[in-house]
Amino acid sequence: xxxxxxxxxxxxxxxxxxNGQVAMDWPTLGGDAQRTGWAKVDDRITxxxxxxxxxxxxxxxxxxxxxxxxxxxxxxxxxLISYKGFKELAFVAGGADDLWSIDVDLNRIFWHKHYDTAAxxxxxxxxxxxxxxxxxxxxxxxxTRPRVAVTGIQAAANTASPRPAFAVxxxxxxxxxxxxxxxxxxxxxxxxxxxxxxxxxxLIDGVMYTTTAGGCGGTKNAVWAMDLNTPQGTVTNYAVxxxxxxxxxxxxxxxxxxxxxxLALNAKDLALKHSFTGxxxxxxxxxxxxxxxxxxxxxxxxxxxxxxxxLDSQSLGGADSKTPLYQTPSLNSPGHSVRGALASWLDTxxxxxxxxxxxxxxxGSVVAFKVEEPEGKPVLKQAWVSRExxxxxxxxxxxxxxxxxxxxxxxKDDRPKGGTHATLYALDGATGKEMYSTGKQVTxxxxxxxxxxxxxxxxxATTDNTLWAFGVxxxx
Amino acid sequence: MxxxxxxxSILAGCSLLPAADWPTDAANSQRTNWQQDEKILTxxxxxxxxxxxxxxxxxxxxxMHSLFPPLIIEKVKxxxxxxxxxxxxxxxxxxxxxxxxxGQLLWxxxxxxxTPERRGRxxxxxxxxxxxxxxxxxxxxxxxxxxxxxxxxxxxLHSLNVGNGEDVAPPFQFxxxxxxxxxxxxxxxxxxxxxxxxxxxxxxxIWAVNLNDPAxxxxxxxxxxxxxxxxxxxxxxxxxxxxxxxxxGRYDPVNKVYGNxxxxxxxxxxxxxLKDYFMPSNWMWLQKRDLDMQVTPSIFTYKGRxxxxxxxxxxxxxxxxxxxxxxxxxxxxxxxxxxxxxxETDFQSAGIWGSMASWEDSKGTRFALTPFWGPVHPEFKAxxxxxxxxxGAVVAFKVEEKNGKFQxxxxxxxxxxxxxxxxxxxxxxxxxxxxxxNTRQAYADRGLxxxxxxxxxASGHAVLYALDGQTGKELxxxxDQLKTFTxxxxxxxxxxxxxxATFDSxxxxxxLPGH
Numbered sequence: 001x002x003x004x005x006x007x008x009x010x011x012x013x014x015x016x017x018x019n020g021q022v023a024m025d026w027p028t029l030g031g032d033a034q035r036t037g038w039a040k041v042d043d044r045i046t047x048x049x050x051x052x053x054x055x056x057x058x059x060x061x062x063x064x065x066x067x068x069x070x071x072x073x074x075x076x077x078x079x080l081i082s083y084k085g086f087k088e089l090a091f092v093a094g095g096a097d098d099l100w101s102i103d104v105d106l107n108r109i110f111w112h113k114h115y116d117t118a119a120x121x122x123x124x125x126x127x128x129x130x131x132x133x134x135x136x137x138x139x140x141x142x143x144t145r146p147r148v149a150v151t152g153i154q155a156a157a158n159t160a161s162p163r164p165a166f167a168v169x170x171x172x173x174x175x176x177x178x179x180x181x182x183x184x185x186x187x188x189x190x191x192x193x194x195x196x197x198x199x200x201x202x203l204i205d206g207v208m209y210t211t212t213a214g215g216c217g218g219t220k221n222a223v224w225a226m227d228l229n230t231p232q233g234t235v236t237n238y239a240v241x242x243x244x245x246x247x248x249x250x251x252x253x254x255x256x257x258x259x260x261x262x263l264a265l266n267a268k269d270l271a272l273k274h275s276f277t278g279x280x281x282x283x284x285x286x287x288x289x290x291x292x293x294x295x296x297x298x299x300x301x302x303x304x305x306x307x308x309x310x311l312d313s314q315s316l317g318g319a320d321s322k323t324p325l326y327q328t329p330s331l332n333s334p335g336h337s338v339r340g341a342l343a344s345w346l347d348t349x350x351x352x353x354x355x356x357x358x359x360x361x362x363x364g365s366v367v368a369f370k371v372e373e374p375e376g377k378p379v380l381k382q383a384w385v386s387r388e389x390x391x392x393x394x395x396x397x398x399x400x401x402x403x404x405x406x407x408x409x410x411x412k413d414d415r416p417k418g419g420t421h422a423t424l425y426a427l428d429g430a431t432g433k434e435m436y437s438t439g440k441q442v443t444x445x446x447x448x449x450x451x452x453x454x455x456x457x458x459x460x461a462t463t464d465n466t467l468w469a470f471g472v473x474x475x476x
Numbered sequence: 477m478x479x480x481x482x483x484x485s486i487l488a489g490c491s492l493l494p495a496a497d498w499p500t501d502a503a504n505s506q507r508t509n510w511q512q513d514e515k516i517l518t519x520x521x522x523x524x525x526x527x528x529x530x531x532x533x534x535x536x537x538x539x540m541h542s543l544f545p546p547l548i549i550e551k552v553k554x555x556x557x558x559x560x561x562x563x564x565x566x567x568x569x570x571x572x573x574x575x576x577x578x579g580q581l582l583w584x585x586x587x588x589x590x591t592p593e594r595r596g597r598x599x600x601x602x603x604x605x606x607x608x609x610x611x612x613x614x615x616x617x618x619x620x621x622x623x624x625x626x627x628x629x630x631x632x633l634h635s636l637n638v639g640n641g642e643d644v645a646p647p648f649q650f651x652x653x654x655x656x657x658x659x660x661x662x663x664x665x666x667x668x669x670x671x672x673x674x675x676x677x678x679x680x681x682i683w684a685v686n687l688n689d690p691a692x693x694x695x696x697x698x699x700x701x702x703x704x705x706x707x708x709x710x711x712x713x714x715x716x717x718x719x720x721x722x723x724x725g726r727y728d729p730v731n732k733v734y735g736n737x738x739x740x741x742x743x744x745x746x747x748x749x750l751k752d753y754f755m756p757s758n759w760m761w762l763q764k765r766d767l768d769m770q771v772t773p774s775i776f777t778y779k780g781r782x783x784x785x786x787x788x789x790x791x792x793x794x795x796x797x798x799x800x801x802x803x804x805x806x807x808x809x810x811x812x813x814x815x816x817x818x819x820e821t822d823f824q825s826a827g828i829w830g831s832m833a834s835w836e837d838s839k840g841t842r843f844a845l846t847p848f849w850g851p852v853h854p855e856f857k858a859x860x861x862x863x864x865x866x867x868g869a870v871v872a873f874k875v876e877e878k879n880g881k882f883q884x885x886x887x888x889x890x891x892x893x894x895x896x897x898x899x900x901x902x903x904x905x906x907x908x909x910x911x912x913x914n915t916r917q918a919y920a921d922r923g924l925x926x927x928x929x930x931x932x933x934a935s936g937h938a939v940l941y942a943l944d945g946q947t948g949k950e951l952x953x954x955x956d957q958l959k960t961f962t963x964x965x966x967x968x969x970x971x972x973x974x975x976x977a978t979f980d981s982x983x984x985x986x987x988l989p990g991h
Contacts, residue, residue, distance in 0.1 A: 082923075083918050085822035085918075086823055160921055161920075162921075475760070476758055476761045
């Protein structure tokens, strides 16, 4: 009888899991450490209901700074059992060192934290939280690395706050944020030099990663790692001018340098493992994307010449460091180039997709590739090109639907043209067919900071410091 | 001589007056919490209530549970004569019989059984081991004897003589050991209970057994939810349908999943079959925020229709028709009130917990009452109220019908109470109490940390109130006479006495001295 009962309980729990009742996190920019942009579970969104998307959240933040990078897309904690109840929270960074926590179901500010720093501000080097915050990315059972015990300051932070968030203020301090209150769970620690302009944070296996750019605050452009499993937080860096980073399932750090190389760095100590230098032209700062494929990681990076390079994690460029597994024809054309990050997702039929955003004048698009093996070796085969759209941000994917924010018409130096506005599109991931568009509902240009998808909602910011979410209506 | 005869006649007449019993949790099978036969306590004299007696019982609390609401039976034959008896059940598998005139213990029964293989996690308030269901007392048999049906912690249903505590029938297996059953209900010789929280790995379902069945076949209906934890178990309507809230969970009727709803099941041909259900249209929201539908409904008749009221931690009240609880789509109540409390949408220390109450005054006005925990919702307004409500209160609605449409119109809101619990009504008086319990389950620095010792230490004490049923005005308060809190217990009222039990295993009897 007891066995039957236990089976019934387990069965009930499994049924709940199978129906997506577990709220999912979007813990970092791009959704995961591999920067795939793919929400692997989102049972609220389907190909059938995406046409019925509605404006489900709109909140303007009161801050002086405005522009295409003044407000970041949120990281989302799908469920926090807080002292005020169960919450789905979006953590939004922006303004002058401001961090907000939004109860997204009710569109209420749960808390707001302003960090008083003395950093000076300029247009290219704002005194702000430039890095999208992060949550602790949970260990994956599919990871090809051992589980790391939580010790050091990370353990101390976890003791003081069961599910902390992490943010770097403009003075370079890493804050361990109690997500219930917004207060520092433990005193912040020095991570970066003051005034550094950091890209999005990634915390995995107790190591915090970011990159710095622009030489802001006199800080060298580098990849940075801080081992939070040590008592003080040991910081290391590797000098390179790059865009954002992506991590392999074994913890390897991948970045694309502005010199045209893709680098593989050791987890934690950031020692150079190997590199790919066959991308040709220098200048691309697009973030690579990593995905597991047949027992190993594959990396896709966009060169400045507009070609996508498919790389083997075990030997990025082969024996000569210059030979990719596959190289696509260039997606660049006069006035067009690949921008931002790439994206990747796995269809239910096992098809692996890679998506690239192409900017251009008058319009850009998103190009989708399938990973195929026509001759026993993986290649990227172009599958579809989206409708025309202006300044498309890196796509995010949920339930086989590709969401793309067309940020609006931007100049070459990333200034929005007058009267332009953002439009969110939903495309069928298998065909690129348009399934939904926000039309003219969004009245301002889109921020160039990214898109988030979690639990039935797609979030983005506009240059007037408004956070928007379109999604599936939830009756409350 | 004539005077003596007259006195005998009067005394004989008194003994023929209908007994004001409280034979089951929430007063009756319909769980109205309404004592309809109270004659002694009045709005005028209730202010004079005192503690008539209190008795410290040897029941050992388990987690936060201690004693359940006592059942009151008049005219019980005992070895010491005919008495009015309170049957008090304790979590540690104890049944006590107390002479309500003296407050003296008449007998005690302790259910002995081998320690079950499984129990809830020690320290978890949700799953205490032992007897968790308030027993129920059946009608008198041909000899005038009455039977207590009590579900021991090993899952066996015992049948005891109210007069002496002796077994009147062999116990039989009805539930699972430490399965956390809720108050028993008895209707047409069928005993119902509900279980919840998967305690000790046991299923959450409605249970029924027909006492007339020699095989004592156990019938169940499982809605595949997180738990049917209406405090007073199931309420039974006039057709024998047992209505129970299903707690947390999903709604997926295709797969017969009915979480966050109210289901009605009836015994038919030896099976317990689902007959109807109501599912709030925002069930997904309730699930997401852990705002369970978990309130035992009250069933009553109004203008010839059998209606019921229920609610959830979300803190709104539903008026439903027992003939079609949610209409054709099961999601259309007769009335869905605005939010009464819980603006924060908190799963703890806020919302409606326990059961509902309903009564009708002499003018035929039907009242529907709900308790709630936490601050009143800023947009909820009652025509009569008594100061700020920050910890909880009781709200009374009038059930009305205008132009063929039912309405629940706020009548009054009580004074602030520290976590108001289900009220009971007697002779136009609403008896209510703040349980004084620390109900916090999650903390800013720890997250979810629902731990009995922590909560017990942080708890205060319960306070009993008497309110004017028409206006909600406070008529009586026990002040600080009760020394500890109550957890998942309740009130009982009969024959001029109001009973409340506290965590320290003390049963208090309030009433009018010298009456």
